[in-house]
Amino acid sequence: MLGRWQPWHDGHQSLFKRCILKTGQVIIQVRDVQGSSGGEGQEDNPFDWGSVCKNIEDGLIKDGFKRGVDYEIMLVPNIVNISYGRGVGYILEEEIFEEDIESISATKIRKKMREEGELT
Secondary structure (H helix, E strand, C coil): CEECCCCCCHHHHHHHHHHHHHHCCEEEEEECCCCCCCCCCCCCCCCCHHHHHHHHHHHHHCCCCCECCCEEEEEECCCCCCCCCCCCCCCCCCCCCCHHHHCCCHHHHHHHHHHCCCCC
């Protein structure tokens, strides 16, 4: 799973659950966006690496998933494009969810956190 996770939310949690069911193993890759843009429309990245990891761990432990057992977290460069040649054993898939999950927005979550004084 590759993303900014700014912050980790129930949509991400649902994606993780699908991934773990499909593969039995998950690496959550965190794009290194602190202090930089994550690409067009992705300039708002208030959470640092440590906070992102804590948010992910806190979210996943609620459903009994443990870092180092069920998944691992990896910091990766600020990836904005993925290119590949011929198929060599992996699949790129887009997961489609019900409207209540699809409508979750980290942008709206950050806005609400700012309004409530939880985020500057």
